[in-house]
Amino acid sequence: MSETGQYDILIVGAGHAGAQAAISLRQRNYDGTIALLGDEPSLPYERPPLSKEYLSGDKPFERILLRPAVFWTDRAITLLPGRTVVDVDPVAHQVTTADGGIIVYGTLIWATGGSPRRLTCTGHDLTGVHGVRTRADVDQMMAELPQVERVVVIGGGYIGLEAAAVLTKLGRHVTVIEAQDRVLARVAGEPLSRFYEAEHRARGVDLRTGVAVSCIEETDGAACGVRLADGEILCCEMVIVGIGIVPAVAPLLAAGAEGDNGVMVDDHCRTTLPDVFAIGDCAAHANAFAAGATIRLESVQNANDQATTVAKMLTGAAEPYHAVPWFWSNQYDLKLQTVGLSTGYDEAILRGNPAERSFSVIYLKAGHVIALDCVNRVRDYVQGRALVVGSFEADPELLADPAIDLKAIPSKPAEV
Ligand code: FAD
Numbered sequence: 001m002s003e004t005g006q007y008d009i010l011i012v013g014a015g016h017a018g019a020q021a022a023i024s025l026r027q028r029n030y031d032g033t034i035a036l037l038g039d040e041p042s043l044p045y046e047r048p049p050l051s052k053e054y055l056s057g058d059k060p061f062e063r064i065l066l067r068p069a070v071f072w073t074d075r076a077i078t079l080l081p082g083r084t085v086v087d088v089d090p091v092a093h094q095v096t097t098a099d100g101g102i103i104v105y106g107t108l109i110w111a112t113g114g115s116p117r118r119l120t121c122t123g124h125d126l127t128g129v130h131g132v133r134t135r136a137d138v139d140q141m142m143a144e145l146p147q148v149e150r151v152v153v154i155g156g157g158y159i160g161l162e163a164a165a166v167l168t169k170l171g172r173h174v175t176v177i178e179a180q181d182r183v184l185a186r187v188a189g190e191p192l193s194r195f196y197e198a199e200h201r202a203r204g205v206d207l208r209t210g211v212a213v214s215c216i217e218e219t220d221g222a223a224c225g226v227r228l229a230d231g232e233i234l235c236c237e238m239v240i241v242g243i244g245i246v247p248a249v250a251p252l253l254a255a256g257a258e259g260d261n262g263v264m265v266d267d268h269c270r271t272t273l274p275d276v277f278a279i280g281d282c283a284a285h286a287n288a289f290a291a292g293a294t295i296r297l298e299s300v301q302n303a304n305d306q307a308t309t310v311a312k313m314l315t316g317a318a319e320p321y322h323a324v325p326w327f328w329s330n331q332y333d334l335k336l337q338t339v340g341l342s343t344g345y346d347e348a349i350l351r352g353n354p355a356e357r358s359f360s361v362i363y364l365k366a367g368h369v370i371a372l373d374c375v376n377r378v379r380d381y382v383q384g385r386a387l388v389v390g391s392f393e394a395d396p397e398l399l400a401d402p403a404i405d406l407k408a409i410p411s412k413p414a415e416v
Pocket residue numbers: 012013014015016017018037038039040047048049050051083084085086111112113114132133134159248279280281282297298299300301303326327328329330
């Protein structure tokens with residue numbers, strides 16, 4: 001049934017950012033009406049386990065819910081699941097949903113994330129070809145798995161590699177193909193890429209870099225292989241495509257908001273439309289930890305922290321967004337924790353020995369620490385955070401010595 005209604009705050013997108021915005025508003029004693037509308041049918045849930053414990057079957061859906069149903073009713077947050085906003089009218093302060101409903105808002109918080117980028121080649125839409133973004137995507141994969149022996153993962157980013165690790169553990173033969181010359185090339189330095197490549201190969205993954213896809217081969221409407229640019233066909237029953245996302249911002253841009261790859265927001269997450277904010281994966285912002293460059297961050301940290309920024313703004317305690325980026329990835333028994341953004345680094349220091357499966361990579365730019373990738377090294381992650389936040393300068397030789405605690409290394413903050 002189409003929904004008509006009116007709310008002081010309407011949040012579109014019931015993922016990490018949208019849910020956290022509603023939670024933070026109530027935590028800050030906001031007492032107006034709040035609706036949390038999303039196109040998925042279920043209660044808001046955690047997305048990271050989709051390529052980890054949910055796919056492996058270690059966590060059922062109930063254990064990845066962000067909050068139980070009663071939480072939302074107790075706090076008078078109206079959930080509007082299964083609805084897609086297709087139009088935003090910033091003058092009338094209203095949105096239209098795909099089923100023709102019209103919802104009037106005082107303030108609109110746009111938190112729609114993105115949809116998996118699709119292949120453009122022949123066969124991209126065959127049965128057995130999957131993106132990994134929603135519970136429905138993963139449920140479909142899990143339903144097909146009993147008939148699957150061989151999987152080809154296209155894209156060697158975090159999501160593709162996590163899925164490869166789980167499926168390998170589940171006994172499938174997995175091939176990962178990456179167009180660039182190393183996995184994780186967009187987000188990490190070479191030592192980390194080479195380490196993960198070796199780990200996957202050691203567990204039987206056929207991992208290939210510098211390889212382009214020509215098309216997906218078909219039999220009876222289903223994928224049966226991936227044809228590479230050199231003509232080789234990798235036979236498989238399932239294809240997983242992990243090549244990034246396209247931010248879901250079309251209705252906002254059509255309404256006149258500034259943006260392109262994401263909707264532009266200022267440091268209070270305001271878009272250029274009146275009373276319209278945007279947060280999470282879909283929000284393009286100037287980030288201090290990327291030297292002020294305009295970026296979108298795709299992480300739970302960013303979703304939650306931008307949600308809090310908006311809640312503060314709407315409850316009279318405005319504070320600009322200045323959160324240090326952090327991220328994690330679990331593959332096999334390897335726990336990677338990342339703090340800062342390594343993009344633009346000019347020196348990568350290896351701290352510890354990858355062969356011992358506990359090490360960090362410290363990224364410097366002009367002598368200042370800008371990021372750390374820590375593999376099974378929680379202590380470095382915890383202590384290194386301060387070095388990134390203050391953009392500290394420290395002796396590379398000391399940073400490289402795993403016997404010296406990072407917090408014990410003399411360091412000098414960046415001059416502002
Ligand atoms: P989402 O959580 O995607 O929520 C957006 C919601 O809006 C979705 O439900 C979407 O369907 C809905 N929507 C879109 N358009 C509309 C519309 N027009 N109308 C109504 N609803 C709409 N991050 C980490 O930090 N660590 C990890 O280990 C990690 N692992 C991940 C693993 C996977 C498989 C995936 C997919 C992501 C992972 N991430 C991880 C990233 C993290 O989950 C995202 O950064 C985070 O979910 C972003 O939150 P969001 O609210 O911006 O978007």
